[in-house]
Amino acid sequence: MSVTSFAKKIMESVGKNNSPRYAVVAIATANGIFKPLSTLLDKKEKPETKKYTALREFLTECIAIPIYIGCSFIAEKFVKGIKDPQRAKLAKSNLGFLGVCAAAALVIPAFCSVVIKPMTDMIYHKGAQKSQPAKVETKSGAVFEASEKKVYPYSNYHTCSFASFRNGGMKV
């Protein structure tokens, strides 16, 4: 199949029925790629803020695509009540569009406001735990990095730092 005949088939199909899904899914897919890229290329923002914003934008579009498709399909199901095929064709397109509108105005923003924050927190939490060990500050102002201590529960051996040994003194 040549490029011309392939393009002709696609155009004829879109010409017969230009479902609102095509445009919104294409835009959401492109937004998921270009918006985070453009945010990451912004020189005025702080690197950490840039990464966080880009992640949010990417996740928003990832969530938006299935919701657009799902909402328009669900809305189109209500066409079953219309028996006349000509009227049903009109109603199917109109209902699909109303589904997309509901997704854009309500479902996606609502879903994103609930889901995005825990998702970004989870991703940042994981990364931060691996890269940054917790820090402990003493009364004198000295800061120590907390390291994992090995604990042997069924033995008499307990790890003890030199500082606590010295402060406790020798007990007989």
Place this chain on the structure above:
Amino acid sequence: MTIGNILTNPALYNITQNTAAQVGIETGLKAVGRPGFIVLDNNIDPQTKKYSAMKELLFQLTCLVVSLGVVVPVFKKGSFNIARKMFKDEAVFKAFNTSADFKAFHVLSKDEKLEKLAEINKNSNTNYKLEDLNENLAKGEIEVSSIVGSVLGLSALSPMISRPFVRPVLKLFGFDKTDKADNKKESKSLNTVA
């Protein structure tokens, strides 16, 4: 007018089948819905909330103007000329010189189309019949070019164009992002480990 009559309304059908209208309405709803949900979010500091909502509103409006006002019309015009070269044998691309001419013809009733076609045949010394015109192809070409234009306009060009424009406008309206508000937001969103 019942709900059934609204849902089967041909005028609404023409709008829902038009990519520019779809994109315009959808982006308009996004411009209202997204800032609205930002304002309703109780986890964000009030100053940051106002700033973010206004920024999102301005961004979506800029995208809409840039995309539908500039990119889509240019794409529609250019792509119809490309299609005329690509599908040289198609009568529909020979009969109509521009996408606007075809669109004006496409919305006519059958009798009006026959009348218009007779006029075209007389002016260009041709003998096209209504069956010769592949209207689905021409309409599909216009809609596909609108989708491509919208994608490029909304996703690739608008963020680059809107960024230098949105910040000064926000400052003009008194929505200046202070470092304090910025730090608050960051500490709320990022510093979850400490």
